[in-house]
Amino acid sequence: MKPVYIVVFCCLVFLSCKKKVEQSDLFSKGISLGVVDDQLHEASGLVESIANPKYLWTLNDSGNPAEVFLIDQKATIKLICKLKGIDNRDFEDITMGAGPDSTKNYIYVGDIGDNLARYKIKLIYRFEEPVLGAEEEILISTFDTLQIQLPDGVRDSETMMVEPYSKDLYLVSKLEDSVRVYQIPFPFQKNLMVANRVATIPYFKVVAGSISANGSEVLLKDYDYIYYWKNETNVPLPKLLQQQPTLLAYDRERQGEAIAWARDGSGYYTLSEKVSGELGKLLFYKRNLRLPGN
Numbered sequence: 001m002k003p004v005y006i007v008v009f010c011c012l013v014f015l016s017c018k019k020k021v022e023q024s025d026l027f028s029k030g031i032s033l034g035v036v037d038d039q040l041h042e043a044s045g046l047v048e049s050i051a052n053p054k055y056l057w058t059l060n061d062s063g064n065p066a067e068v069f070l071i072d073q074k075a076t077i078k079l080i081c082k083l084k085g086i087d088n089r090d091f092e093d094i095t096m097g098a099g100p101d102s103t104k105n106y107i108y109v110g111d112i113g114d115n116l117a118r119y120k121i122k123l124i125y126r127f128e129e130p131v132l133g134a135e136e137e138i139l140i141s142t143f144d145t146l147q148i149q150l151p152d153g154v155r156d157s158e159t160m161m162v163e164p165y166s167k168d169l170y171l172v173s174k175l176e177d178s179v180r181v182y183q184i185p186f187p188f189q190k191n192l193m194v195a196n197r198v199a200t201i202p203y204f205k206v207v208a209g210s211i212s213a214n215g216s217e218v219l220l221k222d223y224d225y226i227y228y229w230k231n232e233t234n235v236p237l238p239k240l241l242q243q244q245p246t247l248l249a250y251d252r253e254r255q256g257e258a259i260a261w262a263r264d265g266s267g268y269y270t271l272s273e274k275v276s277g278e279l280g281k282l283l284f285y286k287r288n289l290r291l292p293g294n
Contacts (some may be wrong), residue, residue: 097162228247
């Protein structure tokens with residue numbers, strides 16, 4: 001065999017093996033649950049509701065009204081929450097977490113995007129989670145505004161997560177060749193807070209993330225891959241994200257910027273934007289059950 005063919009053959013073998021290592025059968029292929037309404041043409045961010053089980057909260061990103069949408073399992077909009085007196089500068093993610101009243105659930109809306117590096121302060125809006133009723137729209141006039149400054153300059157970010165046990169808030173930057181992870185310890189202050197930079201991880205254009213309800217599993221996604229970490233030994237999140245993840249099978253969405261665990265652990269959801277006239281879809285990746293010993 002000629003040397004050039006040997007090199008090509010070895011490369012193909014390497015890539016084939018790499019593909020086998022990266023493929024995971026932990027979750028099934030994504031199944032479309034429904035197509036979102038045109039009102040959600042720039043969906044960015046996703047989290048399953050606590051007060052409304054099996055429903056999901058989502059939002060549109062920059063330039064759209066300051067609104068939060070509750071959708072059902074068919075991606076149908078059931079409730080629109082309008083935030084009074086603020087602009088959607090660049091909403092990019094949404095999550096659930098603790099707040100001032102330990103008996104209540106809170107929604108966190110992350111106005112954290114900054115493609116042009118213009119904003120020194122990131123804004124996060126927190127309000128009590130509404131319960132779905134007869135209304136199709138409600139006005140949210142009471143909410144907290146958290147002000148976050150990054151310690152190393154102005155940076156774009158599209159990923160916001162709350163760790164369920166520490167209740168700490170985490171942001172992940174987007175555009176570095178190795179993205180940066182920032183921590184804001186709970187409880188959050190009313191005045192300006194400077195985040196702690198706690199890790200740098202070798203990923204680029206991270207656009208979404210989610211921590212499972214029990215805190216034991218973590219997802220991050222970019223436009224091409226979904227990265228998965230299983231936290232079996234209660235490793236702190238910054239250290240966990242520096243470990244080697246598992247790559248999950250992923251059918252690339254043309255503008256997929258949202259991911260969320262199902263609260264019961266049965267799988268996870270992704271949601272995409274409208275692209276070239278094609279509306280976004282809500283996909284569900286079901287966990288594959290394993291028999292004991294397998």
